Amino acid sequence: MSDDTERSVELARTGPSRYRATNVRGTTLEIGDGSTADFTPVELLLVALAGCTAITVDPLVSRRAEATTFEVHTRADKVRDEQGSHLVDIRMTFDVAFPEGEGGEAARALLPDAIRKAEERLCTVSRTLALGATAETQINDV
Template sequence: MSGEQTKTSRVGVNLKRVSPVHYEVTNGRGSTISVGHGDDVFSPVELLLAAVGACSSIDVDVVTTRRADPEKFDVSIAGDVEKGPEGNRVKDVDLNFSLSFPDTDEGRTAQSLVARLVKLSHDKDCTVGRTVMLPTELHSAVDGEVVA
């Protein structure tokens, strides 16, 4: 056994309705994002994909930028939305990283780390991606009373 202990911390956001099927989500630091249905907002599925991509990107970015700043850092994230008799879900989420660094010793070192960091993020470090991959309990309540 490694001797490491599991740490748990509660994280949350607040969602308020702005108009029909348009919501504003605010975190504890005051940052906001719009979500809903329509041309001018992210859909909930797009936010889920963005969260997976951002989480993994942060894991890669934190380590590689200690060596060199990327000249290009693009990630495409896509998933299949399945609607069926057992309910709706997103499946088969794919992330594709495309990074390039300066042609310097530091840049080549950073570039050489990318594949390993993406795998490490996938397998261990990306909280959002691992939540999507692993079973996670979801509790729904109305005015504090659990309904599902």
């Protein structure tokens, strides 16, 4: 893939079951196993899903009217079964309010279609989850 399509982060161990993720812009995020306040990898997956969908939907509806409230609540159940550990019953709930008036009505009417388009075509995270992408692993002995 070319540099304009590549997305990457670096992850470095900072302690037992604690890591620091760094993006190409230098922003860091602490990750842990749930025994501290740090985000867990599963929580970050839920953030990625909600964030990608919101970032995709927001510009589409805000052309009609700026939301006065725009919150996404994402939840899932973590299970372990014959397929191993995974999430089931993933649900995103959008709490969105628009101002009264023609623009607000237009944005409110567009919201369901914008969310559907994000989930089915535009949001990279939801599309990747739906398509079941595989990840290659490489081990370097440093």
